[in-house]
Amino acid sequence: MDNEKIIKELHALRQLDIDAVNAYDEAIKKISNLEVSEQLASFKLDHERHISDLGIALQKLGDTSWADRKADLKGLLIEGFTKLRSSTGTEGALKAMRMNEQLTNRNYKDAHALDFPADIRSLIAANYEDEKRHLKYIEGAIDNEAWEQKHVA
Ligand SMILES: [Fe+2]
Ligand SMILES: [Fe+2]
Numbered sequence: 824m825d826n827e828k829i830i831k832e833l834h835a836l837r838q839l840d841i842d843a844v845n846a847y848d849e850a851i852k853k854i855s856n857l858e859v860s861e862q863l864a865s866f867k868l869d870h871e872r873h874i875s876d877l878g879i880a881l882q883k884l885g886d887t888s889w890a891d892r893k894a895d896l897k898g899l900l901i902e903g904f905t906k907l908r909s910s911t912g913t914e915g916a917l918k919a920m921r922m923n924e925q926l927t928n929r930n931y932k933d934a935h936a937l938d939f940p941a942d943i944r945s946l947i948a949a950n951y952e953d954e955k956r957h958l959k960y961i962e963g964a965i966d967n968e969a970w971e972q973k974h975v976a
Contacts, residue, residue: 837877842900853916924958
């Protein structure tokens with residue numbers, strides 16, 4: 824893979840992580856369950872780490888916009904954002920975040936299959952493991968929430 828292509832791929836992932844952080848901020852505001860909101864706050868920190876690690880990799884490749892940080896409101900997570908804005912309560916916010924994490928997982932999975940240099944490939948593999956963990960937790964939390972709501976009253 825040539826440098827230009829590597830830079831393009833890493834920027835796409837980094838943008839997704841930037842948008843994920845913003846989505847987590849929105850979601851956390853809507854979640855009343857303390858345990859769930861603490862978990863989501865830790866996932867937000869994972870995405871922050873992805874942003875900075877991908878930025879360092881981009882800088883090493885000689886990219887000049889490695890530190891840019893703009894919310895991309897036409898980005899891949901737009902559907903998840905829309906869903907977040909219209910959602911109410913913990914379950915709705917979790918379902919919107921499930922959609923967002925399915926997307927980050929898909930993109931990291933695709934990137935993981937590409938022919939990156941070894942150091943970048945291992946960074947992407949590590950980030951992908953975080954994404955899988957995020958999605959798994961959110962799916963479990965949705966099941967719990969649905970169960971609790973059925974058994975209230
Ligand atoms: Fe991430
Ligand atoms: Fe994630």
